[in-house]
Structure formats: structure tokens, C-alpha cells
Amino acid sequence: MKRVQLLRFLVQMGFLAAMAFVGFNTKLAANALAPAILLFGVFFCGWVCPLGAVQDWMSRLGRWLKLPRLRVPFRVQRYLQLIRYAFFMLLSAGVVIELLKGPYNFSKLVHGEIWTLASGIIVLFLLLGLFMDRPFCNYFCTGGARQGLFSVLRIFGIRRRAGNCVNCGMCSKKCPMNIDVSNTEFVRHPNCIGCMTCVTSCPKKCISYGLMPGLKATPGRKRG
Ligand code: SF4
Numbered sequence: 001m002k003r004v005q006l007l008r009f010l011v012q013m014g015f016l017a018a019m020a021f022v023g024f025n026t027k028l029a030a031n032a033l034a035p036a037i038l039l040f041g042v043f044f045c046g047w048v049c050p051l052g053a054v055q056d057w058m059s060r061l062g063r064w065l066k067l068p069r070l071r072v073p074f075r076v077q078r079y080l081q082l083i084r085y086a087f088f089m090l091l092s093a094g095v096v097i098e099l100l101k102g103p104y105n106f107s108k109l110v111h112g113e114i115w116t117l118a119s120g121i122i123v124l125f126l127l128l129g130l131f132m133d134r135p136f137c138n139y140f141c142t143g144g145a146r147q148g149l150f151s152v153l154r155i156f157g158i159r160r161r162a163g164n165c166v167n168c169g170m171c172s173k174k175c176p177m178n179i180d181v182s183n184t185e186f187v188r189h190p191n192c193i194g195c196m197t198c199v200t201s202c203p204k205k206c207i208s209y210g211l212m213p214g215l216k217a218t219p220g221r222k223r224g
């Protein structure tokens with residue numbers, strides 16, 4: 001495990017332990033870190049969120065047990081990844097409707113059956129995590145979708161220097177959010193969680209984290 005991935009593992013463990021033993025509130029942490037998304041991207045998902053961390057570890061366990069791996073092809077992922085944004089919009093619309101009805105209905109929506117159902121679904125997604133990378137984050141999490149939408153304007157992010165690239169495809173293959181990094185020069189993808197897996201998996205050190213170009217298209221530069 002490269003040093004940065006070891007550090008990420010330790011940070012994830014630390015936040016999980018803080019949540020379990022001292023009642024650390026991850027939702028409050030996500031809200032507190034929200035302004036930083038505009039600058040640095042969605043680091044909360046890659047480094048803090050316990051649910052993301054457990055999915056990473058389930059994937060690691062699946063690989064260790066040599067279970068078959070599911071990888072959604074990029075041409076399908078392009079459409080499947082929209083599911084979590086659709087859920088986010090549906091949930092937002094539901095919350096707005098309930099807010100219009102009054103505070104009692106809103107609190108019922110937040111604390112009611114919808115979250116019981118969600119907890120059951122999370123367990124299923126965690127088991128699915130044995131066979132594929134971050135299934136809940138990729139296709140279901142509305143919190144990740146909300147943060148991702150803010151991150152597309154980020155100032156710092158993943159950059160790939162095409163010059164030294166040998167097209168091994170490792171960066172795309174290892175990305176837990178199934179982003180086609182090897183065909184991108186600057187990752188502005190809303191699903192990027194800043195996990196640095198692409199950085200540590202590149203054998204030619206072509207990928208780094210740094211200042212992103214302006215949003216205006218530059219000829220010859222592709223964005224993921
Ligand atoms: S996408 Fe959702 S579950 Fe996944 S790490 Fe982000 S907030 Fe946590």
C-alpha cells in the first residue's frame with residue numbers, strides 16, 4: 001500500500017472510531033466541510049465518510065478472498081451514474097413538498113420509514129461491495145450526489161500529464177468511482193472523491209493533484 005493510501009486508511013479508521021466511541025457527527029462534519037468542496041473537491045467521501053470507508057474495506061476483503069469482480073463498462077457507467085443524481089432530485093423535491101406542508105410532515109419524512117428502508121438497502125450495498133468498488137457511493141448516495149454537484153467548479157483536482165503515459169489503463173481500472181482517468185487530462189467529474197487511488201496506481205507518475213485549468217475549454221485538453 002503506497003504511503004498516501006496508508007494515510008487515507010488511518011484517517012478513515014480515525015473518523016470511524018471517533019463516530020463509534022465519542023459520537024462524532026459525520027453529517028455535521030460534511031456540512032462544515034462543504035465550502036471546502038469548491039476549492040478541493042469532495043475529500044469528505046474519500047477520506048472521512050465511514051460508509052465510504054467500510055465499502056473500501058469490503059472491496060479489499062473481496063479482493064483478498066479472490067471473489068469475482070464486477071466492473072461496469074464506461075459506456076454503461078455514463079448512464080448508471082446518473083441514478084444517484086435522480087435520487088437526489090427526487091429526495092430534494094420530496095423535502096420541498098413536505099416543507100411546504102409544514103414542519104410536522106418534514107420531521108416525519110426525515111425520521112420515518114424512508115430511513116429504515118435506506119438502512120436495509122445500505123446493508124445490501126455493503127455486501128455488494130465485496131464484488132465491486134463503492135456501489136452505494138456510485139449509484140445510490142444522495143449526499144455524495146449533492147457534494148459532487150458542488151465539486152465540478154473546484155480549483156484543485158486530479159491532473160494527468162499525457163506525455164509520459166504508456167496507456168496501461170491502470171488509473172481507470174483502479175478508480176473506485178469508475179472514472180475513465182486515462183482518457184482525461186483534468187478530472188472535474190462530480191463523482192471524484194479525491195481518494196488519490198489513480199495517483200498512487202500510475203506506474204509512470206503521470207497523475208498528480210494540483211491546480212485545475214479555468215472552465216473555458218482549451219484545445220486538446222479533455223476533462224473527465
Ligand atoms: S458518496 Fe455518500 S456514502 Fe459514499 S462516501 Fe460520499 S457521503 Fe459517504
Ligand code: SF4
Nearest residue numbers: 175192193195196198
Ligand atoms: S479520479 Fe482518482 S481521485 Fe478521483 S475518485 Fe477516481 S481514483 Fe479517486
Ligand code: SF4
Nearest residue numbers: 165166168169171202
Ligand atoms: S496509469 Fe498512468 S501510465 Fe497508465 S494509463 Fe493511467 S496515466 Fe497512463
